[in-house]
Amino acid sequence: MRRTFFSFHYAPDVWRAWNVRNSWVVQNEKNSEGFFDGSVFEASQKESDDVLKAFLRKGLENTSVTCVLAGASTWSRRWVRYEIARSVVKGNGLLTVNIDGVKNDKGMSSIKGANPLAQMALYRTTSGIFLAEWKEGKWVKYADYTLAIPEKDLWFDAPRTTNIVQLSTHCMSYDFVEQNGRTNIGSWIETAAGLAGR
Template sequence: MARKTFFSFHYQEDVWRVFNVRNCLVVSNDQAADGFFDGSVFEASQKEGDEALKTFLRNGLKNTSVTCVLAGQYTAARRWVRYEIVRSVLKGNGLLTVDIHDLKNNAKELGVKGQDPLAEVGVYLSSGKIYFAEFKDGKWVKYSDYAAAIPASDLWFDAPTSDNKVVKLSEHCVRYDFVAQNGRENIAGWIETAAGLAGH
């Protein structure tokens, strides 16, 4: 049975590119067709309000062990992508970024490479407690969609030790380029590497 993976992405901008990635996983010879779980909310649940959407996303992450952030030009700043990343850390999922800007959208257009979403979310130590931070308006601020302290034991990577110094999640995760690094053949291996880094 293939590893169940949650895909986090910017639906309106990149859904066509995402389907290209997911299709190659499903038809890959060494992966079961039902082994990859597409956990994107497609942002439809937003109509029900923030709490309903958060519940939907948490449920989407159930039974997954890796979260693969499929990054386009605008993905890093998306509120719900950041929430999926934070909940993935809390769940203990392995994390990786795969840049998909060089795949064509439905208009046959290539995208522009964006920031690594895992470099825009981090953790920091304050008064002996660990919290999430996000990069917003040019500076690091406390992450507002999950403000509680995080037990160090919940992290699969080393907890921060310097007060108020943000450690980006990207420092513990690998970033790939789907086109330049032949993701069609290699993404299943990248997912396994992320799982291994998180101890799965």
């Protein structure tokens, strides 16, 4: 079973996320693919940034894939971006699963948001390879992880120039409702793991 970290925007999407995260239970008896839940929920907002970052890094330990469950505004969330950044550094496979069509506890779906993996990118400078994020209408250096990423730690081709290369270029994206995620999410996760050599 694949240990997978689920990244999502807590307040509007927790009900949808629970449905997606638990869908493997339904298929587990007939299908060996699936995942163990290695994710964490949002920590207390009373914590400092450093404590919260450590909490999220701990949640990523022992996982090999990060599945970003994308709702309407997941792409803009600071801590989702941090989870994505640390997943890149760790070498996890990455994928996006759109969950806007999954109904919440009130029976309502949401609107489709941007792909969070298209809002983060890598670029090369003379000092190394760095993360960038789309913020306020432009690409800027990612502020919550500013160290260079060793090229050997990337499972995909590293950028060759200063041009931005979005993470979505290397990662698959799916729609949970339109592509029958209840049946297929296990194989999507296995594909992400395979692409990353995990």
